[in-house]
Amino acid sequence: MILCIETATSHCSAALGWDEELLASRSVSAPEGGHAAALAPMVEELLSLAKAEGKQLRAIAVSAGPGSYTGLRISTSLAKGLCLGMQLPLIAVDTLTILTAGARRLRPETQATLHPMLDARRMEVYTATFDAAGARLSEDSALVLEAKQSLATEGEHLFFGDGALKVKGLWRERHYELLEELLYPEAKDMVALATKLYEAEAFVDTAYWTPNYLKEYVAVVAKNKVLQR
Incomplete structure (x- = not known):
């Protein structure tokens, strides 16, 4: 089994699983800064389940970013602590790849070019491009969406993720589709991806690896509060 954290x-x-086998998964909507309180009980429950089922834990997998600075930092700290304490390897899975796996789970027959999008505030998104089979066509980037620069070129295009709502009606002369479900990256969609990385021994350095934030973290002081932008 691999324990996946997103x-x-x-x-x-x-989530806890191996390859296409999902033993169990847990999810919750965490408010800003609430990841630590939400994550620890879920992980503890899954570890107890693995022990009760007699399942051997082979690795810990964590969402690698891009995404929330606070969220990624918390899950990375927890995953590293578990790896060090249990002497397990650490696997990092690209967040947009996870989101794309979720879209393909919901739309297995799609032939569209896939555009995962995470909200990065205002009209900016974290995005990349994948083909219908889930193969990567572009690297992760932080992109400001503009009406004059369409991502929907020829052919079918499917946009999804909490940042995809920003493209609704943006390119009126183009034909593209938004996934009806509001899709988030999910740990259960990490399991098969993490298994492939485990089998390839594509581990990251537990001590020195850091998530892909894409943008530098900037703290600004306003009205005696520290805000992330």
């Missing part, structure tokens, strides 16, 4: 957005989740 906290790149306000949707916090954990």
Whole structure:
């Protein structure tokens, strides 16, 4: 079994499984800064379940970003602590790849070019492009969406994720689709991805690895509060 942890957005989740087998998953909507309180009980429950089922834990997988600075930092700290304490390898799974796996689970027959999008505030999103089979076509980027620069070129295009609502009606001359479900990256969609990385021994350095934040964290002081932007 691999324990998977995902906290790149306000949707916090954990899952336990191997390849296509999902033993259990848990998820909850965590308010800003609430990832720590939401995540620990879920992970503890899944670890207890694995022990009760006699399942051997082989690795810990964590969502690698991009996404919420606070969320990624919390899940990374927890995953590293578990790896060190249990002497397990750490696996990092790209968040947009996880989100794309979720879209393909919901739309297995799609032939569209896939555009996962995470909200990065205002009209900015974290995004990348994948083909219908889930193969990556572009690297992760922080992109400001503009009406004059359409991502929907020729062919079918499917946009999804909590940032995808920003493209609704943005490119009126283009044909594209928004996934009806408000989709978040989910730990249960990490399991098969993490298994492939485990089998390839694609582990990251537990001590020195850090998530892919894409943008530098900036704290600004306003009205005696520290805000993230």
